[in-house]
Amino acid sequence: QKLAEHGMEPHMLMMSATPIPRTLAMSYYADLDVSVIDELPPGRTPIVTKLIADSRKDEVIERIGAQVQAGRQVYWVCPLIEESEALDLSNATATHADLSEALPGCMVGLLHSRMPTAEKKAVMALFTSGQMGVLVSTTVIEVGVDVPNASLMVIEHAERFGLSQLHQLRGRVGRGAAASACVLLYATNDSGRVGETAKERLRAMAETNDGFEIARRDLEIRGPGEFLGARQSGDALLRFADLATDTVLLDWARELAPVMLDRYPDLAAKHVARWLGGKSDYLKA
Structure with a gap:
């Protein structure tokens, strides 16, 4: 209008x-x-993106505890809902249990697409109100979620996500005045390395927050179709x-x-x- x-x-x-x-x-x-x-909305600060090997996951959990103690909130995104026989990837259900045990006294929520609508709304209401410190989720939070108090995004198995999706997920934080960060946890293959294409995607995420540059790099990596x-x-x-x-x-x-x-x-x-x-x-x- x-x-x-x-x-x-x-x-x-x-x-x-x-x-x-x-x-x-x-x-x-x-x-x-x-x-x-090409400008951030007023009052927002750029997001710092860090690449961290999944062997250092315990350090990331310690940082989450510090963020929650400081009154901030955290997203933790997993590629799967439950354990898969075909894919050796982290899943939201097991991660929710692990973080609940590792962060006593902190409310850790679980959100994924198979949950009933009423249950999903209840979980999001707790997180939006600030009562829930950590939200473990799949990519259902990729769009339409706005919680300014959330200042840390952890994406597990980031090497398995596309650039566009990584950029969208990163955009769930940095929506308030507080300094925000996005941690991309990556897993290596049997030889201890990350594939070249995945490495290019992760490098692009670490080097820029600009959605237009992300799209240009995605074009270079994947081709226009x-x-x-x-x-x-x-x-x-x-x-x-x-x-x-x-x-x-x-x-x-x-x-x-x-x-x-x-x-x-x-x-x-x-x-x-x-x-x-x-x-x-x-x-x-």
């Missing part, structure tokens, strides 16, 4: 906090006016251009495309048939 009061109403308004690679690639191409909000199709990441359709570096060429192409369609429609049709012939169904929209 406020946007409408300030001028013309757009036929379409797209908003994104963490664009996935395909979305970012399409934004380069689409004939759209783009507005960028299909411009005309359903694949949201992977090898690019383009053979000669690079979306991350050829911004000037993209701008020229955007300016020349309507000219070619207007003056040389037959030539434009030949280009479409040559490069996008296999995707003709997507061009009918």
